[in-house]
Amino acid sequence: MKNELKNKLLAGGMCVAASFLLGAIPGIAEEKLKVGFVYPSPIGDNGWSYRHEVGRQDVIAHFGDKIETTFVESVPEGPDATRVITQLALTGHELIFTASFGFMEPTLQVAEKFPDVKFENNTGFKTAPNVSVYNARFHEGRVVFGTIAGAMTETNTIGYIASFPIPEVIMGINAFTLAAQKVNPDVEVKVVWVNTWYNPALEADAAQVLLDQGADIITQHTNSPAPCQRAEEAGVFCFGQDADMSQFAETAHLTGIVNNWGPYYISRVQDVLDGSWETNHTWDGISGGLVMMAPYNDALPDDIRTAAANVEKALKDGTLNPFSGPITNANGETVIDEGEALTDKQVHEMNWFVQGVDGELPS
Structure with missing residues (x-):
């Protein structure tokens, strides 16, 4: 089952990455909440980025055609991260998750230029009016x-x-x-x-x-x-x-x-859909799942x-x-x-x- 899931993730990743490069299809993107994910390593790392990608798949399964998601993998920390996050914001993504401590400063820099976009940085500690941080114990x-x-x-x-x-x-x-x-x-x-x-x-x-x-x-x-x-x-x-x-x-x-990032991702996407998203600092562990x-x-x-x-x-x-x-x-x-x-x-x-x-x- 694990190998099957990984194959599906990789196959889905190629399709989503391709759509990211080619641009959204006119007339469809406006009807869906666009959610972006930025990973520091390949989703085939069988570790960190793989588990974030499993969380993204949980979001897709939960919301179906209410949303459209994009992921970008193997993003170096630094100027490349700033460029990737900026591109997601420019292409209509209203909620962007950046899954690395090293993405904290690039996320803050981009967030300042796009105040209407919601950002979530994983494992960082700095927030802003449109930037939350989430971490696990x-x-x-x-x-x-x-x-x-x-x-x-x-x-x-x-x-x-x-x-x-x-x-x-x-x-x-x-x-x-x-x-x-x-x-x-x-x-x-x-x-x-x-x-x-x-x-x-x-x-x-x-x-x-x-x-x-x-x-x-x-x-x-x-x-x-x-x-x-x-x-x-x-x-x-x-x-x-x-x-x-x-x-x-x-x-x-x-x-x-x-x-286990899926439940958190689902809750934050729902907050955006409901119009109730607020900046927060989440730090849960074994007790929070x-x-x-x-x-x-x-x-x-x-x-x-x-x-x-x-x-x-x-x-x-x-x-x-x-x-x-x-x-x-x-x-x-x-x-x-x-x-x-x-x-x-x-x-x-x-x-x-x-x-x-x-x-x-x-x-």
Whole structure:
């Protein structure tokens, strides 16, 4: 079924991309709400952009001929993004989703020139009268990862492939490490920065570096299944990112984060159709359904599976805060005392590592 869906997505993508290049058919576009989507990587990445494309397909299935959608994939962050977003606005798209932190500034720049167009930036933090931001608490899924990893590791060394040193990535590394250390205080998390969201060759190389340093579990905040494939080849475990990557690592894949953007996209399109769209800042996680967990590997012992499920449940019902004290940073300083917890604002500004992370934060 997954392969069939991907084939449909790719086929549909070619048709929509073609219509984008050729222009809308006169007399039809005016009758429909035109919605644009901008992706940083190909929809065949089997991760980030693929899951956003699944969300777009959910929108199409829900609204039918009330809307017309366009997507543009593999858009570099920077001037190219500005050009693509501008082109969507010029061609009558009234609602535009830009699915990357790196699209935040280009989105704001274009939004200022098109005040009647609604924009939604994914994982950014800056809003405007016609710009909303939406994000998911991906770090909650990494709390589940850490619970499993702390119990499953035999070398006490876990590898983490990181994309860019932004709070979204840093909070995930810290949440993972804290959860693993609750289970196994001897855990050390080694971080390799790749400075890209999607580069399968570079991601695979980073995984190998971590394997050479003794890691027997690989996790990632990058978009391709290459790290999981490398883990499968090496006979170690891994966690997938953005989507269920178990098909690429049937033995190695312990579970993964699955991003569920469809319900959010549907609600925001409906807001535009109703005339009720307003600027907002959405940050939901497991409890809101934006973050889901891929199926657990059958190799997980029952006690570890139960512990992971209990953590997932606690995150869902709000009884577990991943950043409750005491928390010590990498310099040995107490940053959160026992009985206290980081606020959302503090988490969004995170620029430090917890104790137990072996890696430098690039400036």
